Amino acid sequence: MFASLSDRLTATFKNLRGKGRLSEADVDKTVSEIRRALLDADVAVPAVRAFTTAVRERASSAEVSEALNPSQQVLKIVNEQLIEILGGEARELFFAKRPPTVIMLAGLQGAGKTTLAGKLGKWLREQGHTPLLVASDLQRPNAVTQLQVVGGQAGVPVWAPEPGNGVGNPVQVARSGVEHAREQYYDVVVVDTAGRLGVDAEMMQQARDIRDATQPDEILFVVDAMIGQDAVTTAEAFRDGVGFTGVVLSKLDGDARGGAALSIRTVTGQPVLFASTGEKLTDFERFHPDRMASRILDMGDLLTLIEQAEKAFDEKQAAEMGRKLSGEDDFTLQDFMDYMRQLKQLGSMKKMLGMIPGMGQMREQLENFDEREVDRVEAMINSMTPAERANPKIINGSRRSRIARGSGSTVSDINGLLERFDQAKTMMRSMARGGGRGVPGMGGMPGMGGLPGGGKKSKGRMAPPKRTKKGKSGNPAKRAQQEREAAERAATASQGQPGSAFGLQQDADQIDPSSLQLPAGFDKMFGR
Amino acid sequence: METPDIIIAAVAAVVVLAGGGFALFRGRSRGGSAPTLKEPPVRPGGASEAGEPDDGGVTTQERPTEGEAQDQAGSAVVEETPAQPVLEKPESAAGRLVRLRERLSRSGALGRTILGLLSRDKLSTADWEEIEESLLMADLGTGPTDELLEALRTRTQVEGTSEPGAARELLRSELLKLVDPDMDRRIAASPVLGDDGQPHPATILMVGVNGTGKTTTVGKLARLLVAEDKDVVLGAADTFRAAAADQLATWGxxxxxxxxxxxxxxxxxxxxxxxxxxxxxxxxxxxxxxDTAGRLQNKAGLMDELGKIKRVIAKQAPVQEVLLVLDATTGQNGMRQAQVFAEVVDVTGIVLTKLDGTAKGGIVVAVQRELGVPVKLVGLGEGPDDLAPFDAASFVDAIVS
Structure with a gap:
């Protein structure tokens, strides 16, 4: 596996600690690391060149001279620059003043156009439109059937006058589809076209013919998130061939870093409008530039983590958790186990931990983490009586040895579990107090920073989640800030404040640089 | 190492997230702009325990026993196509690559750029950078690019490349080294004798992520084998994507x-x-x-399902070939794909599809080297006979010529 950019930058800056300023040589070194990271993320070479030039300029300018910590500064610049490029001029789908609005899908073979047609249809229907899908892919065997099935699943009618498999005229189908929509008062028409290569002159002509016949309001270029350097050539070919007004990134649920988003945006200037994130018809969402930025840089993805957490716990449970965190209710081992089980259902803990920014540094330890440890912890808790779970304090020596025997572990395992559970509880409370509420005076939190260095290893260990938490609180707040209406803005902003108590970096941006540089104690947590 | 630490940290972090996140998100979800939450995808018939770690290939699902599978045979239909008046005659394998060479050289701009640069008397830093960029643009990846560059640099210094012929030969041999002509690229397509003395058909399993062209490749490969007078049977085990089986039936x-x-x-x-x-x-x-359904390599449940398919097939006849279908446009993620698929089903060969476009498929170089799995077939167009056995020498020639 490639080390993430943050890992590499951290390594690059190891010798620079204390310098506090970036010399030109430092900038060079950093820029070359960034270049490599972007190339590994499949960002196209010309886009990388443009990007690194911009970063170099910003990094050498006065902006950085007050640097607190060079790697944080650079990462911040890189992240901001990425978001700026990816997210500039985010916009809504453009609907025609006089329906039907025609949306044409175009792209390479296997990019996911037909599936996307279904998803788009469903999404439009849920937005209150009456979409019609038009099967203009007459090339691939049974593409028409596929669209019909997908349309059926989405509950969206499909216009398919031709059976496909090489028979029929796609231009004719598209034209008649739009006419049909006009007669039947469908207000959006989604035209699915055959996959084609940019170098295939004949097929590109056909695409142009379809475009001219239907006069689409939007032409969406569907592109696979795992596409490599060819993204630019292909995007240019489609831009020059048919032209497109927006981009849809498909298969984002894979683990490709998706540098194509940056390449296409840089080269064609067209925005990425949607992301397709799964095989079900509902796996379709607006594109989030900030998340994409973190993904391209491999910096962890807190928002996804939060979403996953929300997926695992419904509102009631979340509220209950909130109460437990605030100390209104007691957080017991039983709760701990319940949550752990639910988390397990979400998928690998390893993966989830990997989403926490800064965890990249722990990558090796994470790799070695045996998921079955979760089961062992579960076994220990299962060997406790309900009373013990509710009140761990009553667990004395003889209870401990009983539990150890019952779970096939040793007494020292039990000791460790209880000790750390207790610390985690305290920690969570203080975190919740500091972060969740937006109470500025969270005395415990700044102290946290000191803990890791201090003698207590155990406390250091627990520091990471806390830290991370912090970064998070900054994150959603910031996001919310952007998204919410002005009236709500003030409220959210106050939530964002706690982050600033951590240090200057915090209030800066969505990437929380402090979380990229974890306290020394964190390592110990995974070490040994 | 005290792993419970990790668990506790994770649970603590996530609980705080969920609890704290709840507070933060509460307002927003009322505002209606909350991100859409997705249910974990569950496929019918698929391994739904997406969260289960892969514990050495044992899934909680029951394998269909001999008896069960036979019961199910009743519900599976062998579609003997009514012999149509005219069956298409596929082109024979020999000479396919020659015919398709011209398409290959479309993506050959790589060779020409580098060749042009290499033939110069003196190579400046900028020239080297340009060579590096064109290699990177072929999706070769940073690692192999560095190596090739180093090799070229050394050899140009030692041997000199002012004559165009010398430069070409130099580039050709270095590229050939990367593609490795010595690997066995034959497709195991002859029946073998099983342990029971009965002949088993050679079984080929087609795997890959979504949209790389598995079904199309199965169809084209069937034609290739028919052209060699083989008796072929296709299995439409992509039961997930809409109309995938129909698509395969059309090919058949x-x-x-x-x-x-x-x-x-x-x-x-x-x-x-x-x-x-x-x-x-x-x-x-x-x-x-x-043919199997496309699956992203990071979906543990689906990868388990794939492992199960292979194990269940092995009850009838050992799987001779597992072909991973890679799209030539795939970038560095191709490496991940190959690694994970190789872990789960032990990939024996790679099919590089969609090479007729501008994509150069450089990722296979890294994959081939890292995993030792050779590219066996290349897809070079939309025509039914545009699938050719991969031949390292003619491949490199097409790029350099």
Whole structure:
């Protein structure tokens, strides 16, 4: 596996600690690391060149001279620059003043156009439109059937006058589809076209013919998130061939870093409008530039983590958790186990931990983490009586040895579990107090920073989640800030404040640089 | 190492997230702009325990036993295509690559750029950078690019490349080294004798992520084998994507190859695969090609399902070939794909598709080297016979010429 950019930058800056300023040589070194990271993320070479030039300029300018910590500064610049490029001029789908609005899908073979047609249809229907899908892919065997099935699943009618498999005229189908929509008062028409290569002159002509016949309001270029350097050539070919007004990134649920988003945006200037994130018809969402930025840089993805957490716990449970965190209710081992089980259902803990920014540094330890440890912890808790779970304090020596025997572990395992559970509880409370509420005076939190260095290893260990938490609180707040209406803005902003108590970096941006540089104690947590 | 630490940290972090996140998100979800939450995808018939760690290939699902699978045979239909008046005659394998060479050289701009630069008397830093960029643009990846560059640099210094012929030879030999002509690239497509002394059809399993062209490749490969006078049976074990089985059936019809498919969508793909191989054995077929649904390599549940398909097929006949279908446009993620698929089903060969475009498929160089799995076939166009056996020498020639 490639080390993430943050890992590499951290390594690059190891010798620079204390310098506090970036010399030109430092900038060079950093820029070359960034270049490599972007190339590994499949960002196209010309886009990388443009990007690194911009970063170099910003990094050498006065902006950085007050640097607190060079790697944080650079990462911040890189992240901001990425978001700026990816997210500039985010916009809504453009609907025609006089329906039907025609949306044409175009792209390479296997990019996911037909599936996307279904998803788009469903999404439009849920937005209150009456979409019609038009099967203009007459090339691939049974593409028409596929669209019909997908349309059926989405509950969206499909216009398919031709059976496909090489028979029929796609231009004719598209034209008649739009006419049909006009007669039947469908207000959006989604035209699915055959996959084609940019170098295939004949097929590109056909695409142009379809475009001219239907006069689409939007032409969406569907592109696979795992596409490599060819993204630019292909995007240019489609831009020059048919032209497109927006981009849809498909298969984002894979683990490709998706540098194509940056390449296409840089080269064609067209925005990425949607992301397709799964095989079900509902796996379709607006594109989030900030998340994409973190993904391209491999910096962890807190928002996804939060979403996953929300997926695992419904509102009631979340509220209950909130109460437990605030100390209104007691957080017991039983709760701990319940949550752990639910988390397990979400998928690998390893993966989830990997989403926490800064965890990249722990990558090796994470790799070695045996998921079955979760089961062992579960076994220990299962060997406790309900009373013990509710009140761990009553667990004395003889209870401990009983539990150890019952779970096939040793007494020292039990000791460790209880000790750390207790610390985690305290920690969570203080975190919740500091972060969740937006109470500025969270005395415990700044102290946290000191803990890791201090003698207590155990406390250091627990520091990471806390830290991370912090970064998070900054994150959603910031996001919310952007998204919410002005009236709500003030409220959210106050939530964002706690982050600033951590240090200057915090209030800066969505990437929380402090979380990229974890306290020394964190390592110990995974070490040994 | 005290792993419970990790667990506790994770649970603590996530609990705080969920609890704290709840507070933060509460307002927003009322505002209606909350991100859409997705249910974890569950496929019918698929391994739904997406969260289960892969514990050495044991899934909680029951494998269909011999008896069960036979029961299911009733519901699977062997579609003997009514012999159509005219069956298409596929082109023979020999000479396919020659015909397709011109398409290959479309993506050959790589060779020309580098060649042009290499033939100069003196190479400046900028020239080297340009060479590096064109290699990177071929999706070669940073690692192999550095190596090739280093090799070129050394050899140009030692040997000199002012004559165009010398430069070409130099580039050719270095590229050839990367592609490695010595690997065995034959497709195992002859029946083998099983342990029981019975002939087994050679079984080929087609795997890959979504949209790389698995079904199309199965269709084209069937034609290639038919052209070699093999008896082929196709198994439509992609029971997930809409109309995938129909797509395969259309391919089968064209060359009169029977397609074994389930009579309903969402059937257990392993059962369909089992039936296909069984039908192949009973009909005395030479080759059975099993198409599978596309799956992203990071979906543990689906990868488990794939492992199950292979194990279940092995009950009938050992799987001779597992071909990973890679899209030539795929970038560095291709490496991940190859690694994970190789772990789960032990990939024996790679099919590089969509090479007729501008993409150069450089990722296979890294994959081939890292995993030792050779590229066996290349897809070079939309035509039914545009699939050719990969030949390292002519491949490199097409790039350099």
């Amino acid at each position: 019809e064209r060359v009169g190859v029977p397609v074994v498919r389930s009579d309903r969508d969402g059937a257990d793909p392993a059962a369909v695969a089992f039936d296909a191989v069984k039908a192949g054995r009973e009909n005395g077929a030479d080759v059975v090609i099993v």
